[in-house]
Amino acid sequence: NAGVTQTPKFRILKIGQSMTLQCAQDMNHNYMYWYRQDPGMGLKLIYYSVGAGITDKGEVPNGYNVSRSTTEDFPLRLELAAPSQTSVYFCASSPPGQGYGNTIYFGEGSWLTVV
């Protein structure tokens, strides 16, 4: 019962490097999300996708890119890493069309430090 799986769990990146955070879900959910959590700042939405081939910006998209080539996968790309991107990143998914009663399922998080 995997749910939402994120890799890597921990990563240290040097300023200017690039990397991709992987996210996969096996629940056949159409909707997928990337959030970041900074201390005292709660969860901020970076990007989301309503289905394969469709992505849109959230609250804090700058410095990130996403793609959604399949229903299962939603990778988050960091280009030219900056110390401000040091954070915990959460991938999440939710099923479509259920309206009230719907919920969003999170992965366990990826801890990223940029030095």
Add this chain to the structure above:
Amino acid sequence: DQQVKQNSPSLSVQEGRISILNCDYTNSMFDYFLWYKKYPAEGPTFLISISSIKDKNEDGRFTVFLNKSAKHLSLHIVPSQPGDSAVYFCAATVPSGTYKYIFGTGTRLKVLA
């Protein structure tokens, strides 16, 4: 612009007593609200939700109250248990819209044994 606000960053409660966590929102388009619980080094997990057509929803020890006119919701935990110690996030969305879930800043609850 913080559309969902949790003004209390932390709360300590004695075991067995009631915990009340508060959340305010500014966007009147939100019509579905959720509470999530997060333990350290884990992802948030769903706790309870409420739609705007209701003003109360109960699930065991957890009750969520919604006051639409005040744009305010609260989570009551009765009785509080040490295992409830976690960070609690409220979230809001528009189910008929873009399915974006907007989260608050969280409240760290500590239940003292």
